[in-house]
Amino acid sequence: MNEIKTKKQLPTKVERHKLFGSVEPGPRTKPEEKNKMPDLQNTKKDFLFELDAVGIQNVKHPITVPSSIKPKEQTTIGNFYFASTISQDSKGTNMSRFTEQLNNYYENGFKVDIHTMKQFAKELQGRLKQKDAELSVEFPWFFEREAPYTGKPGMNHADAWIRVKYHRENGYDIKVGLKGKITTLCPCSKEISEYSAHNQRGNVIIEVTLDSEFDEQHVDWKTVLLEAAESNASARIHPVLKRPDEKMVTEQAYENPRFVEDMVRLVSSDLYEHDFIKQFHVKCVNEESIHLHDAIASITYDKRKEK
Template sequence: MQDVQNGPAKVAMPIDRVGVKELRTPILVRNRDHKENVQHTVASVDLSVDLPAEFKGTHMSRFVEALEAWDEELDYKSFKRLLGNVRERLQAKRAHLTFRFPYFLERTAPSTGSKGLMDYQCELTGVLEGDQLSFVLGVEVPVMTVCPCSLAICHGGAHSQRAIVTIRTRSTGLVWIEDLIAVAEKAGSSPVHSVLKREDERDVVDSAFANPAFVEDVVRSAAHSLQKMEQVSWFRVDVESQESIHNHSAYASIEMENTH
């Protein structure tokens, strides 16, 4: 049967990335605190490779076959093996891979001890070229922020809002998703909870108003905590405050190589 993809291209131009996006697959993710050590979740997966100028197309089914053949706990080594398999199947120089998935943690309300699950959107992105894997772990964490300015100038109140703290890291050792979530939640005025009774709501609000924070404060606090993590070699923190009284969002970002 004719292999059209391996035929000549009408326009002989190399392509940086060609592949498939948003494949869905169940995965196992290492869990720092749970007694079973792994968490079952579902990921959206993007796979791509480079394509030389002389080829018309790539073999899209091989991306799916590589993912179907992969049945491992998601970590650095298994991630690299999957990229290597993709690159070998597609006879490429570089392979690109992204996993996006929700990660769940049980949270306890501060006063009543009521428990509920919080989900955090995570992302693993990597590029394999030769034997070198560039690997980035990211997580999005919602927090509450109280405006220091309105707290200072208003009588008996201040505006508050939800902010999204996005942390991305490269590392030389193991970094737990839980550790990055803790960094983000500590940087805000208060964590966000899934279950709150009246007593809990009172305590959360009182605690948040005792710890007001601009978006600049949040991004600096998170970056300062990441600086102290020896296994983190590079990080980027983005904070977007979804303002409650303004018709816009407030935003701040810090990107840094981490030298110890």
């Protein structure tokens, strides 16, 4: 016979909480009104050193990203960093001001572009009452890519970021970046083999310093960096490839062999030709198909140091 179990008679929720350690609230003696509470972070003394950065990071928040190519506007998740320097006579910062301002922008539709990020940084500097403020946001950027022969569309994506620092005396420092994937075919393999050549997936990482007066309404920096990476590769990456497309991409890669050294020099040449780019760092990482290691190369160049 099946044993019939008697239903448990549990204590009330309050009693259960007490069972696991909850206690009654103690006496309340400290003020509850904000204007009566001590503000330790605003204490002014000699605290020995100025701090390079104080703030918060790894703040995930929904954002809207505009684009000059399809989709023209997309909602995604941004990963934010906020900080400022802290003077020697200041104990700290008010952390809540970072997220409070972020929420204010979100309620008004936070469109992540250069203009908005500059406005955010300047406003943040004023709220913090420090000489500077900086923020950055990293996000996945999606773009439509058509197959080269059939025109079949699909979605690709790259990792993108914007970093803006505002100093009340020195103005703005604006950096943007992108990490995209490409195909590279090994020139050495093509040269020494009777037939065929091995290829690999390459990762191109670009970060550039923009002119402080850069106008995003006339130029979409995301497409500029993407084109610099992809147009110099052996072949582009495609989400949809039918057989005629695959034939075209394979032959294109064979016709355009690239070392990592070739990639960073070619990408840098494209970036150099844009007047609104003042400094750039380019790195290519190839995930080798016949080695266990990756191949890397990089270039850093500052046009502002030219005579």
